[in-house]
Each structure stands twice: as C-alpha cells, then as structure tokens.
Amino acid sequence: MEHAQESHAAGQHEHQQHPLGIYFKIWGLLFVLSTASYLVDYFHFEGLLRWSLIVIFMLLKAGLIVSVFMHMLWERLALVYAIVVPPLLLIVLLGIGALEARYTFDTRGTFFAPAATQPAASH
C-alpha cells in the first residue's frame, strides 16, 4: 500500500507504476490456482467439495486479476466503488434465474414426464 500513498501524492496524472516482482508473483499464483482448479476435475471431486473448491479458486483468481493486474488495489476509492459495486446487481439476476429455472423444471416434470410414460401405463 506504500505505492498508493506515493501515487496519490504525485499529483495531477498519477501513473500506475509498481515493482515488477508483484506481477511475476501474481502470475505464478494464477498458474497455481488454475492448476488446482484443473486438478479438481482431474481427481473427480464431486458434490459440495467440488463446487466450493471451484468457486473459491475462481474468486481468488478474479480478485488477483482485478486488484493487481488491473491496478484496482491502487485506484481512487471513488473509481473502485463505481466499478466494483454495480456488478453485485447480478446476484439479483442470479436469484431470479434460479427461481425461474426451478419452476420450469417442476413444470416440465408435471406436464411432460407423465405424458411420456402414459402409453406404457395404459397397457
């Protein structure tokens, strides 16, 4: 966070200039996380373990890319909030989608599945 203070003090047009080492470290971390998420599939983890590992690795990777590669860690807070907060609305869409999908799934079960089994049952 030292760079942040420096760059904010620097004045009119602050450039995002950070030591090269941090990019290499993040690069390496992204490789490790990608390998880990690939191994989740390779070793056929199933159920809750699989989903939680996939989501954790995914969020860590996304966070590293946005905060370091895209320099969000060092941006003005006003810019960070303007960009990072609105996508949270997608959670609402996600909820609506999940509810609707559930309903469609049940409706298909009620109206389509019995019709398919009817000829066999009437025999």
Next chain:
Amino acid sequence: MTPNEAAGTADLMTKYEASGATAAAPAGSRWQSVVSDVSSDQRVFKGVPWGKPMMWIFLLSDTFIFGSFLVSYMAVRQSTRVPWPNPSEVFGLTVFGHSVPLLLIAIMTFILISSSGTMALAVNYGYRRDRKTTFWLLLATAALGASFVCMQAFEWTKLILEGVRPWGNPWGAAQFGSCFFMITGFHGTHVTIGVIFLSIVAAKVRRGDLDRQRPGFLTGRKGNYEIVEIMGLYWHFVDLVWVFIFAFFYLW
C-alpha cells in the same frame, strides 16, 4: 420543548458528533475522498486519466452482458430434465492412447493467463518509456491471444464434426450447444478484437507515436503511454471473463 430538554438534546448532539468524529476518522477519511470526488461539481475521478474510467465503464457494461449469458446458461441447465453432457468428457483429448480430461481447455487457460502476465509487464515497461521492450511484450501478448483463438477454432471444429449444434448434440440436453457456442463465441470475439487492438497499440509503440505525442488516426488525441494501460484493462478483462467461463462452463 423545555430548556432542560433542549439542553439535553444539544448535549446528545455534541456527544454524537464527538464520537462520530473520533471513531470514524481513519475510515471516514477514505469515505470522504469518495464523497468529495463525486460532489465537487468537477470531473469525478481526480488524477485519473479520463480514458481509464471510460474503459472501465465499458468493461462494466460488458460484465453485465457476460453475466447475463452465464445466468441464462445456469437457468437453462437447471431447468432441463435431460442430463447435461459431461464437459470433462466432451472436452477431453486423447494423447498417446490416454484420454486426458479438459486438456485443451487447461492449455488455453494457461495461455490466456500468460498473455495477461506479459500485458501487465508491457504496461509497466511502457511507463518506463522503454519502447522496444514494450513493443515485444505487446507482440507476445497478441501472439498468445492469437494462439488462444486458434485453439478455440480447433475446439469448435472438433465439436461440430462430432455433431454438436445449437439445437442438439449426441450426449444429452439440447441446450448444451447453444450455451457453448454463444458463450465461448462471444468470448472468442472479444479475444479476436483484443488481438487487433493489441497489434494497433504495438505498432504505435514501435513507431514512437506515444513518445512524440503524435495525434491518433481516429481520435486525434495526443499519443500517450496511458493507452497501453487502457488496452491492458481490456485484455485483463478478457482473461477475467475466461476465469468465470472456465469455472462455470467447463468445470461445473
């Protein structure tokens, strides 16, 4: 209100203000920066070159597009009563007689991450005004991006030959094909546009446009190394989207 009550209220007010001022001082100063930025009746993000928020806002809108795709994919996959094809097998490759799950996708992931790495380095060397290194790093990023697109073309060809169509496939739920072509197609388009964008920026860097502040062909703006960082935002975003596609479409 009796004088006594008024005094009490005033007392409370001062207490409240005092506690607010002392407790919120460290956190408040950061919040205050947000408030003063947006309420100053001037440009909002002070000290930030304006091209950068513009790119960020574009990427925000793109986030919603890809978000909508992924949410509709989720809804479609949840609502079908036919089993979903197993991506681990569908995208597996056979190497030396062994079938390796998701091999091509894993390679594509590593290539895209590497291109993100070279892009980040290019931005850094750009601000150092190291023209040559910046050019080569940008070119490496474009080359990695192009190889990603080629692999995607190979993957598409393979699946189409195996009979995957937007309206059906040999393994299960018909919606698999439409989701696959829509999501990876849109992402591949982004990568392709990114490669073109990268080549243009690389050419500008090599020619020295950014050092000599030569006006741009389309915009007429003075050349500036900020455009390398803005290009970088777009490229990292393409990588970011792939992280979500990889997790939700290929691994789920």
